[in-house]
Amino acid sequence: MIRLAPLNYAYDALVPYIDAKTMEIHYTKHHQAYVDGLNKSLESYPEYQNIAIDLLLKDLVLLPADLKISVQNNGGGHYNHTLFWQMMSPKSGVVKGSLHQAIVSTFGSFDQFKVLFEGAAKTRFGSGWAWLILTPSNELQICSTQNQDNPITHGNIPLLGLDVWEHAYYLHYQNRRADYIAAWWHVVDWDFVQQRYEQFAK
Numbered sequence: 001m002i003r004l005a006p007l008n009y010a011y012d013a014l015v016p017y018i019d020a021k022t023m024e025i026h027y028t029k030h031h032q033a034y035v036d037g038l039n040k041s042l043e044s045y046p047e048y049q050n051i052a053i054d055l056l057l058k059d060l061v062l063l064p065a066d067l068k069i070s071v072q073n074n075g076g077g078h079y080n081h082t083l084f085w086q087m088m089s090p091k092s093g094v095v096k097g098s099l100h101q102a103i104v105s106t107f108g109s110f111d112q113f114k115v116l117f118e119g120a121a122k123t124r125f126g127s128g129w130a131w132l133i134l135t136p137s138n139e140l141q142i143c144s145t146q147n148q149d150n151p152i153t154h155g156n157i158p159l160l161g162l163d164v165w166e167h168a169y170y171l172h173y174q175n176r177r178a179d180y181i182a183a184w185w186h187v188v189d190w191d192f193v194q195q196r197y198e199q200f201a202k
């Protein structure tokens with residue numbers, strides 16, 4: 001049985017960039033629904049119940065067809081949101097150290113990285129995520145995925161991700177996705193992203 005991990009901050013901790021009602025509904029309703037859906041689909045597959053969700057997503061193609069669809073959608077939703085909550089913090093901070101160096105050498109500057117990342121987030125049609133990923137050849141790249149697809153299914157490691165589903169911003173920003181994206185930089189927990197980079201970079 002998979003359970004929703006506690007949030008490390010209060011629902012109103014990311015105000016004014018993310019409002020308390022959106023945080024509460026996003027965490028207690030949307031994320032919980034992904035967890036419930038995943039648990040339900042795993043009921044008929046006890047052999048997969050103790051396998052970590054990132055491993056199931058990595059080997060998605062090997063799963064039985066009906067479980068595969070649920071792991072992709074509900075499992076992806078659970079994994080993506082678990083990361084997303086940790087990638088944000090009221091203390092935010094700045095990118096520094098080896099990750100800052102890698103961003104500058106890959107994208108030219110931190111500002112240029114932000115422009116490209118925002119472009120991926122704005123142009124994702126419909127629901128999905130924008131990502132900063134680490135490829136198997138140890139390169140940083142920006143990409144986006146649809147719905148709850150995650151870069152690990154495609155062989156990459158997500159370092160930073162932004163949820164651009166309307167449920168992530170509509171209460172406060174309505175249709176102004178670009179405003180939500182611009183505001184979100186204020187709550188990125190760069191220490192967490194840096195830790196992921198140091199953990200996975202070769």
Ligand code: MN
Nearest residue numbers: 030163165168
């Ligand atoms: Mn979401």
